[in-house]
Amino acid sequence: MALSNNLEKAIDLVTKATKEDKNRNYEEALQLYERGVECFLYAVKYEVQRDTAKNIKAKCLQYLDRAEKLKEFLKKDCKKKPVNSKSENKGRSFDIDLDDLEKKKLLGKIEDAIVIERPxxxxxxxxxxxxxKEAxxxxxxxxxxxxxxxxxxxIPWKGILLFxxxxxxxxxxxKAVATEADNFTFFSVSSSDLVSKWLGESEKLVKNLFELARQHKPSIIFIDEIDSLCSARSDNESESARRIKTEFLVQMQGVGNVMDGILVLGATNxxxxxxxxxxxxxxxxxxIALPEEHARxxxxxLNLGNTKHQLSETDxxxxxxxxxxYSGDDISIVVRDALMQPVRKVQSATHFKKVTGPSPTDLNVIVKDLFTPCSPGEPGAIEMTWMDVQSNKLGEPPVTMSDMLKSLATSKPTxxxxxxxxxKKFLEGFGQKG
Known part of the structure; x- marks a missing residue:
């Protein structure tokens, strides 16, 4: 009988682990042992027959014991050789080891969702x-x-939906919440973090997400595009999708699940x-409506920032x-395109003239020999291209109102x-204006 992919991979990993173990590369051996047992775990659950699974479990016990001894050895950071690698099974439960390993793996996936660097x-x-913002x-x-x-x-709000x-x-x-809430642990989660191809793993990921949030509270769980995970239940949906939604419901407001110190923040279009x-x-x-004129x-x-421009308040x-x-993102695209107009002027210019301005290498120094693009008829125009200008001698052309209008003409609202x-119908029935 042909071996399954996970079983082949597991055998390959523990073979490499044994080799690294013999060569005293204990850190590499430990990682390979753990990865090998993970693959054995999937093979036992989904791919092999019961008789084969029993033999695999016996082997896994040895690899788990060896990995545990290596871990202890590396923790102590001593120089003596670790204890004998032969396993002595003293009544340890294989199922508990496997469950612990699986939970550790699932928690590892969820821990990747914690935002460590503030935006x-x-x-x-x-x-x-x-x-x-007030809410x-x-x-x-x-x-x-x-x-x-x-x-x-x-009591503070436990769930806020931004739509x-x-x-x-x-x-x-x-992102503003993640920055301003210094004392909070911020989890940024998407559907890819919580959906798994393995049967029963998706709802475990949801459960572990909330467990981890409770351990690190105060916590904020931000779920972007929450509609992809929690759409309306129907008779036609898959059993796995139904179980994910059920687990969400139980974790957010189920019996025995405390939400003190946890805010679930959802966003959807x-x-x-x-x-x-x-x-x-x-x-x-x-x-979250389209921005009004004062917000635009x-x-x-905000999008212009400190970029050199000639726009007045009236403009x-x-x-x-x-x-x-236009949405905020549409306006951002308009401004970004306008900011590229000076670059396009530099690229297409056939004439440049000398101007005075801050040095590109040191803005505090004013120099008089910068070159900026101009029309051929301007006084002092020199026929040349941007290839003829030294990198530290290019004077940045400012963004003008005509640049903005040109970009606005080609950028449409999405x-x-x-x-x-x-x-608006949903707002009338269920929401409030932001």
Missing amino acids: HVKWSDVAGLETA LKEAVILPIKFPHLFTGKR GPPGTGKSYLA IPWVLDSAIRRRFEKRIY LDMFK IKVLAAKTEG VNNDDMIKL
Whole structure:
């Protein structure tokens, strides 16, 4: 009978582990033993017959014992040779070892979702969305700063759903929460982190996610595109998809599962597909709408940043008025395209002229021999291309209003009108404006 893929891989891994063990490369041997047992675990569960599984279990006991001894040896960091590698099974339960190993593997997957480096997005970087920011401050910042306010019946929100058209700043708000909530452990989770091809593993991942959040509380679990995991239950869906949703429901508000110190933050563009029970568990459902004119004005300023430009306050107001129906992401794309216009001018220019300005290598030094692109008829124009300009002698052309208008003419809003109608209907029925 042909060996299964996992069984072949397991045999190969433990063979290499034994070789590294003999060569006293104990760290490599330990990793190979653990990976080999993981592969044996899958083979035992899903691929081999009962008689074969019994023999594999006996072998796995030896590899697990050896791995444990290597781990102890490496912890002590002593120079003497580790104890004899022959396994002496003193009544240890194989199933417990296997379960522990499997749980360790699942927790390892979930730990990858913990955001260690903060995204450096502050509340002030998010234009508009005041209601959404206030709700998140109520749920995250205030309970930490003033815990005595949240006693008795006054408890912070346990679930907040951000819904609205794509590109309006739902994920950006989550980045701001991750930055501002210093004391919180932030889990950023997607469907790929929680869905597995192995039977029963997906719901274990969901359970382990909440267990890990409880261990590291206060915690925030951010689930982007939550509709991909928690759509409405139906008779046509697979059993595995139903079990994932059931586990979510149980973990968020089931008997015996405490949510103190944990906030579940969800984001979706299509909230109407969510299961009604999941929707109920999100106590605050905040609509992140398309930005209004004053918010669009702030977005143009934020996206321009400190880039050299010749735009006046009036110019930016005109741009804000012209971009009705644009999302924050659409405005970002308009500005990014406009910022590339000076680069295109440099590429296509046939004439350059000398100007005075800050040195590209040191902005504090003003030099008088920089070259910037110009039209052939301008005074002082020299016929040359960008290939003839030294790298430290190029004067950056500023972004102009004509650059912005040119980019605006080629960039269209991406929000679908049909989706906007559905979102407003959902807002009327279940949500509140952000």
